[in-house]
Amino acid sequence: MRLRTLFVTGFFLAALLPACALAWLNYSPMFDWGVAMNQFASRNIWYIAGMFLVSIFCIILLSSIVLKRAVKPIELAVIELNKNAESQHMAPIDVLQGRGIIREFQELQDTYNLMVRRMMKSSAQLKRLAYVDGVTNLPNREKFQDTLQRVVSDERMLAKGGAVIFVDMDNFKEINDLHGHDIGDQFLQSVAKSLSLSAYRYYESVRTKGDGALNEPVVSRIGGDEFTLLVPGLTDDLALTSFLETLRKSILEPTSELNFLSDFGASIGCARYPNDGTTVQELFKRSDIAMYHAKALGKNRAVIFEPEIGTQSEAELRRDVLLAIENNELFLEYQPKVYARDRTIAGVEALVRWNHPSGKVLAPNDWLPAISNSHVIVKLGNWVLERAMRDHANWVAKGFDLRLSVNIGAKHFIAPEFISKLTELSRKFEFNHSLLEIEVSEDVLFGSGRSAADVLARLRDFGYTVSIDDFGKGYSNLARLADLQVDYIKLDRSLVTRAQKDTRVRSILSASITLANELGCQTIAEGVESIREVDFITHMGADMLQGYYFSKSMPASQVVPWLQMLGENIVHQQQAQLTQAIA
Ligand code: C2E
Ligand code: MG
Ligand code: MG
Numbered sequence: 001m002r003l004r005t006l007f008v009t010g011f012f013l014a015a016l017l018p019a020c021a022l023a024w025l026n027y028s029p030m031f032d033w034g035v036a037m038n039q040f041a042s043r044n045i046w047y048i049a050g051m052f053l054v055s056i057f058c059i060i061l062l063s064s065i066v067l068k069r070a071v072k073p074i075e076l077a078v079i080e081l082n083k084n085a086e087s088q089h090m091a092p093i094d095v096l097q098g099r100g101i102i103r104e105f106q107e108l109q110d111t112y113n114l115m116v117r118r119m120m121k122s123s124a125q126l127k128r129l130a131y132v133d134g135v136t137n138l139p140n141r142e143k144f145q146d147t148l149q150r151v152v153s154d155e156r157m158l159a160k161g162g163a164v165i166f167v168d169m170d171n172f173k174e175i176n177d178l179h180g181h182d183i184g185d186q187f188l189q190s191v192a193k194s195l196s197l198s199a200y201r202y203y204e205s206v207r208t209k210g211d212g213a214l215n216e217p218v219v220s221r222i223g224g225d226e227f228t229l230l231v232p233g234l235t236d237d238l239a240l241t242s243f244l245e246t247l248r249k250s251i252l253e254p255t256s257e258l259n260f261l262s263d264f265g266a267s268i269g270c271a272r273y274p275n276d277g278t279t280v281q282e283l284f285k286r287s288d289i290a291m292y293h294a295k296a297l298g299k300n301r302a303v304i305f306e307p308e309i310g311t312q313s314e315a316e317l318r319r320d321v322l323l324a325i326e327n328n329e330l331f332l333e334y335q336p337k338v339y340a341r342d343r344t345i346a347g348v349e350a351l352v353r354w355n356h357p358s359g360k361v362l363a364p365n366d367w368l369p370a371i372s373n374s375h376v377i378v379k380l381g382n383w384v385l386e387r388a389m390r391d392h393a394n395w396v397a398k399g400f401d402l403r404l405s406v407n408i409g410a411k412h413f414i415a416p417e418f419i420s421k422l423t424e425l426s427r428k429f430e431f432n433h434s435l436l437e438i439e440v441s442e443d444v445l446f447g448s449g450r451s452a453a454d455v456l457a458r459l460r461d462f463g464y465t466v467s468i469d470d471f472g473k474g475y476s477n478l479a480r481l482a483d484l485q486v487d488y489i490k491l492d493r494s495l496v497t498r499a500q501k502d503t504r505v506r507s508i509l510s511a512s513i514t515l516a517n518e519l520g521c522q523t524i525a526e527g528v529e530s531i532r533e534v535d536f537i538t539h540m541g542a543d544m545l546q547g548y549y550f551s552k553s554m555p556a557s558q559v560v561p562w563l564q565m566l567g568e569n570i571v572h573q574q575q576a577q578l579t580q581a582i583a
Pocket of ligand 1: 351352368384439469470528529553
């Protein structure tokens with residue numbers, strides 16, 4: 001029944017019934033309303049009271065019908081809606097349904113339910129967005145932490161133990177830069193698939209009947225090229241080592257569509273609960289420390305957390321380096337380079353050191369990998385440039401117009417503000433551009449696509465010189481040298497030492513030097529430690545030499561005395577050679 005009909009009927013009935021009662025009380029064979037009213041006026045008080053009672057009875061009767069049909073369902077609906085509101089969980093209601101319920105109420109309920117269903121759908125979508133990574137469809141960091149939290153809060157699960165694994169891709173940036181973001185995304189999807197497959201294969205091999213959901217492994221992508229895995233029950237050292245190796249290898253085999261990708265790998269860190277930590281924070285931090293250790297050991301490997309490998313995560317190190325820059329804990333040392341032909345000074349290379357609050361002096365390899373992918377490397381590079389130019393200005397003032405080399409990290413080299421900052425500092429210290437040599441590692445130039453080549457060209461336009469550092473350390477590609485106009489090639493120590501023992505490596509070294517010369521570059525042999533190495537590499541044709549044989553790195557204050565001593569030695573050597581020749 002419709003509400004309007006109910007009210008209209010109710011209204012008429014409410015009016016009709018007292019009227020009928022009135023008519024009945026006031027019955028006359030000559031019945032008509034006017035006569036009845038007159039006759040009614042002549043009745044005594046008991047008639048009137050009776051008439052009122054009947055009217056009131058009729059009204060109460062009708063009201064109760066209206067109440068039952070209209071107000072009661074609304075009350076029920078309000079109770080249901082309150083329950084919904086209190087539980088903060090929206091759900092459809094079905095109290096305004098069935099025979100006898102006013103149709104408008106049913107329609108109201110249907111509309112409300114439709115709205116609730118739509119809201120439930122969009123909140124499910126929002127929830128999905130909040131907990132799922134859009135690229136790989138894996139759970140995201142929040143979901144992972146949520147699950148880990150549930151596992152470590154469950155006494156039985158915590159006691160059972162398990163592994164938290166941190167996977168960080170080694171050369172993902174290169175894939176993105178060289179092949180574009182679509183291929184980058186495909187690669188991440190392929191990694192996600194490989195990790196999930198390995199985790200579920202392991203789970204299938206150990207699962208027992210009745211295992212609850214918390215026993216299942218969780219694979220998630222927590223950011224850029226970082227993945228985490230939670231594998232409940234995986235505590236045995238042997239099984240864990242073999243599982244980590246399986247993971248590492250599975251990543252190296254991307255899907256067949258991506259088999260043109262090369263030169264990538266993953267650094268993996270692992271922490272076990274309850275031994276290495278019992279909270280989400282501890283486990284995250286320790287697996288991160290282990291992963292960072294894997295990177296420092298040379299990448300593409302897996303490391304299980306041990307207290308001896310350190311207590312600082314990558315993020316903490318980054319923060320500490322920033323503080324070190326602000327607190328003046330960093331300082332520079334300079335290592336000379338000499339010309340191979342006459343052993344005169346060819347320049348000095350600035351090498352950063354960290355006077356750590358622990359009392360130790362930390363070499364860059366201990367902490368640079370932690371900052372090299374962050375903006376801290378730009379801050380460090382700017383600090384080094386400024387300090388080196390200031391030291392250089394002091395040497396110039398004393399009459400030593402030296403060439404100065406500064407190492408620049410990959411991220412800094414392609415940072416938009418790099419060249420403007422460089423020219424600003426050169427102006428401040430009245431630095432002769434041609435005396436500054438920027439050293440960048442080969443993977444920066446070969447792996448950063450056009451941006452690095454553009455920076456290189458602009459640097460040379462400004463009159464700075466550029467050298468490829470550590471050439472021969474990685475997967476050097478001679479052919480790629482031809483594409484890049486650099487001034488110097490620094491031959492890595494490992495290439496020089498291997499060439500002494502291995503004739504094939506010697507051929508590569510010789511070809512590199514010849515090619516460099518033909519391309520108009522000079523070569524610098526790094527890490528020359530003995531007279532044998534000096535003779536060997538001079539004979540191979542290197543133009544300059546640098547290494548402990550000549551000098552280790554030294555504080556800025558010792559550079560001038562060292563140069564004076566070198567000058568005297570050279571004069572003595574020349575005098576000796578002259579005397580020998582005359583004799
Ligand atoms: P690099 O630029 O190739 O510097 C040469 C490294 O080899 C230096 O290590 C130097 O002390 C070491 N070395 C020099 N001669 C010999 C030798 O005869 N034998 C051996 N075994 N080693 C020798 P250091 O100072 O620990 O620097 C390591 C790396 O850290 C540097 O390699 C460079 O890539 C990076 N680095 C150093 N200072 C800076 C900096 O200011 N900024 C950036 N971005 N990187 C830097
Ligand atoms: Mg260098
Ligand atoms: Mg080097």
